[in-house]
Amino acid sequence: MSVPSRRSMRERLAALLTTAGNWQAAYNEQPQSFSGQSPVATVHGGSVTLPQETFGTDEDLVVELIVTNFVKRADPAAAEDSLDALLVALLDVVVANQKDASGNWDNLFIAGSTEPDYFLVDGKQYRGEVIRVMAEKYV
16 A cells, blocks of 8 residues: 655645635645735644555545634734635635545545634734645545
């Protein structure tokens, strides 16, 4: 069994978000600073579900990619609206790239519920939302 690189999956998803054009920056890790940019997305590696081949069933490898959208909270209402728009933009990216042309995953989907929160970055308050994107690789 060949296990794909979580790094290459993170890099690919961050590149797709960058291409979508809704974020000023999309990182494949959490940078120490956003340098004043907003909105920003970060992509982190999450849990990995390894395939189990028992009793004649074949389960696939599933890699969790945790996307967090960040928006400066200078105007609370505008930050909420922007966070809503970024969620829709992320959903559009996932739907358009369910099968990755680069071969990093065979199926991309959103799992679970999102987790909105507040974050302090560079001394500024950001509104953020954590979204779990699952990258399934058929093995």
